[in-house]
Amino acid sequence: MSEQLKVPTMAEMMAEGKQPEILFWVGSAGSYDDRAKKITRAFVKILNKANVDFAVLGTEESNTGDVAKRAGNEFLFQMQAVMNIEVLNAYEVKRIVTCDPHSFNCLKNEYPGLGGNYDVIHHTQFIEELISSGRLTLDGNTYKGKRITFHDPCYLGRANSVYEAPRDVLKKTNATLIEMKRHKGTALCCGAGGAQMFKDAEPGNKEINILRTEDALETQPEIIATGCPYCNTMMTDGVKFKEKEADIKVMDIAELIADA
Numbered sequence: 001m002s003e004q005l006k007v008p009t010m011a012e013m014m015a016e017g018k019q020p021e022i023l024f025w026v027g028s029a030g031s032y033d034d035r036a037k038k039i040t041r042a043f044v045k046i047l048n049k050a051n052v053d054f055a056v057l058g059t060e061e062s063n064t065g066d067v068a069k070r071a072g073n074e075f076l077f078q079m080q081a082v083m084n085i086e087v088l089n090a091y092e093v094k095r096i097v098t099c100d101p102h103s104f105n106c107l108k109n110e111y112p113g114l115g116g117n118y119d120v121i122h123h124t125q126f127i128e129e130l131i132s133s134g135r136l137t138l139d140g141n142t143y144k145g146k147r148i149t150f151h152d153p154c155y156l157g158r159a160n161s162v163y164e165a166p167r168d169v170l171k172k173t174n175a176t177l178i179e180m181k182r183h184k185g186t187a188l189c190c191g192a193g194g195a196q197m198f199k200d201a202e203p204g205n206k207e208i209n210i211l212r213t214e215d216a217l218e219t220q221p222e223i224i225a226t227g228c229p230y231c232n233t234m235m236t237d238g239v240k241f242k243e244k245e246a247d248i249k250v251m252d253i254a255e256l257i258a259d260a
Contacts, residue, residue, distance in 0.1 A: 005044045009058040010091045020055040022126070023093045025107065027100035028063050029229035035236070036229035039099050042258035043123050050135040054097075060087050066106040070195040078114065081106075085116035099123045099254060101155035101228045102193075108160070122156055124166040124227045124253050131172055142260040143175040149219040150177065151212065151235060152187035153228035166227050166253055173260055178219040188212050192230035213238025217248075224250045 013020055024047065029036040047054050065080030088096075096118050098104050108120035130136035148170060156162045163184045170177050182188045191201075191208030201207055213235055216224045224235050229252070236250045 005041060006048055007044055008055045010055045010060070010093075011058070013055045014091060018053075019092065021053040022095045022097045023088070023091075024054050024056050025064075025096050025098035025100075025103055026056055026061060027098055027103040027229070028067075030099055031061075033229060033233070035232060036099075039229055039232070039252040039254050042252065043099055043254040045258045046127060046130070046136065046254060050130045052130070052135070057087060057091075062087075064103045064106040066102045066110075067195045067198065069106070069110070070193075071198075077110075081111060081114050081116070085111060085114055088116060088118065093118060095119045095121070097121050097123055097126045099227070099229065099252065101153040101160075102230070105155040105159050122160075122162055122165070122227065124156075124169055125162060127253065127257055128165045128169050131169065136257075138172055138257065138260040140174045140260075143173040143223075143256065146175045146223060147219070147221045148173075148175040148177055148223045148225050148256075149180055149216050149221040150183070151180070151190065151216060151224060151226045151231055152184060153226060153231050154187070154189050154193045156227055157184060157187055166225075169253055169257060170225060173256060175223075178221065180215045180219055182215055188215060190226075190228075190231040190234035192234050197230050197233075207238075207241075209234035209238045210241055213242060217242060217244065221248060223256070224248060225253055225256060226250065227253050 026040055030040040062084055063080055065077035069077035096107055104120060104122045150166055190212050226232050232250055232252055239245050239248050239250055
């Protein structure tokens with residue numbers, strides 16, 4: 001990385017007696033997966049550019065427990081969740097932003113029952129806020145006329161009804177947004193949801209991610225945009241399977257905006 005990204009931790013902020021505007025929840029994928037790390041960096045670049053006062057938990061952040069819960073291990077989920085809630089509450093965290101719809105859904109809908117009450121938003125919602133409040137301005141030519149189709153992550157769209165924020169952000173790039181036949185409430189899962197990411201496919205004649213990639217390819221896109229690290233992996237694999245990786249890029253909305 002040529003430019004130096006500033007990523008303060010909550011511990012450092014606390015030591016200075018400061019409370020950041022938002023806590024950026026990186027999530028396991030964003031911390032460890034090489035492709036997802038690029039999404040994390042892109043979002044941090046946006047936060048730095050917009051002068052957002054933010055912090056991360058760093059080594060104090062643990063898995064939300066979402067995967068354990070989806071796979072049926074409620075006991076492990078509660079252990080992981082309670083540990084995180086203790087840390088978050090100790091730092092008096094009010095507002096959390098994350099690039100991972102699975103973490104978003106878990107923190108927003110499942111943590112309150114265990115004593116973790118926060119204002120949780122997805123990074124596409126936060127980017128929209130930054131643009132509409134004038135804190136972030138885009139170069140309108142980077143994606144002008146590019147054909148982009150947006151794949152709705154299940155945990156962002158169908159589970160939490162966040163459909164407009166990612167689309168509003170994409171429209172601000174002056175790209176040509178083309179919808180797949182199945183979109184918003186009828187969008188098809190990329191195949192990674194509910195901990196499916198970590199297990200073998202079930203019997204059938206086609207992988208879900210290939211089917212979803214076919215939906216996207218019908219729109220003849222130059223870029224498939226998404227807002228989830230797992231969807232990104234699944235769609236990227238699908239594009240590779242179709243041998244289209246030379247023509248079509250799979251990008252997170254944070255990456256699209258960081259480049260603009």
